[in-house]
Amino acid sequence: MQNTEEKMRHLIDQADFSTQETERLLNLAEDISANMQAYSKKCEGKILATLFYEPSTRTRLSFESAMMRLGGGVIGVASADSSSAAKGESVADTIRMISCYADIAAMRHFKEGAPAVAANISSIPVINAGDGGHQHPTQTLTDLLTIKKCKGGFDNLTIGLCGDLKFGRTVHSLIKSLVRYEGIKFYFISPEELKVPDYIIDEIVRTSGCEYKEVNDMEDVMPELDILYMTRVQKERFFNEADYVRLKDSYILTLDKLKTAKEALAIMHPLPRVNEIAVEIDGDSRAMYFKQAQNGVYIRMALILALLGIENGILEEKHA
Ligand code: NCD
Numbered sequence: 001m002q003n004t005e006e007k008m009r010h011l012i013d014q015a016d017f018s019t020q021e022t023e024r025l026l027n028l029a030e031d032i033s034a035n036m037q038a039y040s041k042k043c044e045g046k047i048l049a050t051l052f053y054e055p056s057t058r059t060r061l062s063f064e065s066a067m068m069r070l071g072g073g074v075i076g077v078a079s080a081d082s083s084s085a086a087k088g089e090s091v092a093d094t095i096r097m098i099s100c101y102a103d104i105a106a107m108r109h110f111k112e113g114a115p116a117v118a119a120n121i122s123s124i125p126v127i128n129a130g131d132g133g134h135q136h137p138t139q140t141l142t143d144l145l146t147i148k149k150c151k152g153g154f155d156n157l158t159i160g161l162c163g164d165l166k167f168g169r170t171v172h173s174l175i176k177s178l179v180r181y182e183g184i185k186f187y188f189i190s191p192e193e194l195k196v197p198d199y200i201i202d203e204i205v206r207t208s209g210c211e212y213k214e215v216n217d218m219e220d221v222m223p224e225l226d227i228l229y230m231t232r233v234q235k236e237r238f239f240n241e242a243d244y245v246r247l248k249d250s251y252i253l254t255l256d257k258l259k260t261a262k263e264a265l266a267i268m269h270p271l272p273r274v275n276e277i278a279v280e281i282d283g284d285s286r287a288m289y290f291k292q293a294q295n296g297v298y299i300r301m302a303l304i305l306a307l308l309g310i311e312n313g314i315l316e317e318k319h320a
Contacts, residue, residue: 007318009307010119012128014137014176017315022144022177024314029145029295029302036069039301042310043072049102050076051094052129053085053109054236058271058293059129059138063106066300075102080110091117099123104308106138125307133167133237138303139270140173142296143229146288149295150266151226156183158224162251163231163276166194167238170270171231175200179208186212187221191250193243194233218251223260228253230269230276254278261286268292 010016017025032039048067052060056078064074077083084094091109095118098105105122107115108129115128130136144154151157159178165171165188175196178184186205188196195214196205205212215221218228230253238244252275253267269277269289281287306314 008123008125009315009318010122010126010128011137011303011307012116012119012126013135014140014173016137019180021315022141025141025299025302025306026145026148028305028311028314029141029298030149032301033295033298039070039305041071042305043067043070043308046070046072046104046308047102048072048074048076048304049098049105050074050078050129051083051098051105051107051109052076052078053080053083053107053114054130055079056108056129058296059108059136060106062293062296063127063129063138063300066297066304069297070301070304072304092121094118095122095126104304127303127307130169132169133172133234134169135173135176136169136270137173138296138300139170140177141299141303142292143170143174143268143270144177145295145299146268146292147227147266149291150288154178154181154184157181157226158185158187159227159229160187160189160218160221160225161196161229161231162189162218162253164194164233164247165190165196165231167234168231171196171229172200174229176204179204179210184210185224186210187225188212188214189216189218189221189251190214191216191247193247194250218253219257219260222257223262225261225265227266227268228261230267230273232269232272232274232276249275251276252278253281255280255284258284258286 091114104125106127106129112132112134119126233248265286266288305311
């Protein structure tokens with residue numbers, strides 16, 4: 001277990017890591033992807049706890065794969081029903097216990113802010129693996145690694161974010177990260193009901209000075225895009241089934257709609273996809289979403305090493 005005298009680092013929100021820290025983490029992930037063997041014993045004797053109170057395939061399994069590829073062990077809960085949360089245990093009590101069983105924890109929770117509550121009292125590093133419709137910082141690290149690999153960097157990119165921009169936590173975190181770069185232009189492509197929340201527009205996008213435009217139609221902006229980031233309409237966040245049914249097919253990307261797109265467009269999606277990207281696109285050289293999922297393992301390996309202090313010099317020391 002870590003020395004709690006030092007101010008421990010967690011990853012709850014994109015802003016927890018500076019631009020420099022994020023870039024060092026991306027560089028480490030690139031090194032890991034090129035030299036996997038060199039990292040295969042770095043976490044021997046360490047345990048990751050995955051606490052997932054909402055469904056997940058990629059995030060949980062890529063965290064577990066990451067820890068196992070580092071030579072560490074994994075314990076965890078894969079649903080709220082299979083843990084003491086079902087008996088009414090609080091997040092605070094759970095993390096107190098987990099701090100005794102593991103060296104680091106990744107938590108996904110349906111309540112916005114739950115991982116932040118855990119981090120406040122935890123004696124081990126806590127990673128937010130998605131909290132309600134709020135944030136998903138490790139998906140953003142995965143997205144940034146994918147963008148870095150296919151575009152070489154982040155400045156001067158035109159990015160179309162399409163679909164459920166209201167409830168899509170991956171979108172919220174990605175916006176928060178990309179506003180830090182120069183010459184970014186956003187197209188927010190969504191139906192009226194699923195627009196980017198006002199607090200993100202007012203507090204993050206406007207204050208950054210980034211150019212942005214909210215549009216309904218993806219075809220109108222397609223020729224300008226360097227990145228098209230598609231998202232699933234988040235069924236589980238709707239209060240009303242009828243609204244979901246009305247909005248679920250708002251955007252379906254087909255090869256036909258890509259006719260005017262750039263040759264070098266990167267099509268991204270955090271996955272799972274429902275029907276918003278036609279499978280005919282999977283074989284197109286612009287489809288990056290499966291590579292994106294693969295990058296999730298490398299960046300999570302880098303993150304575990306940085307938060308456990310096994311790779312020094314990635315994160316700054318914070319003093320209490
Ligand atoms: C995303 C999530 O959980 O927010 N999935 C993921 O972690 N890769 C996106 C989604 O569920 O639509």
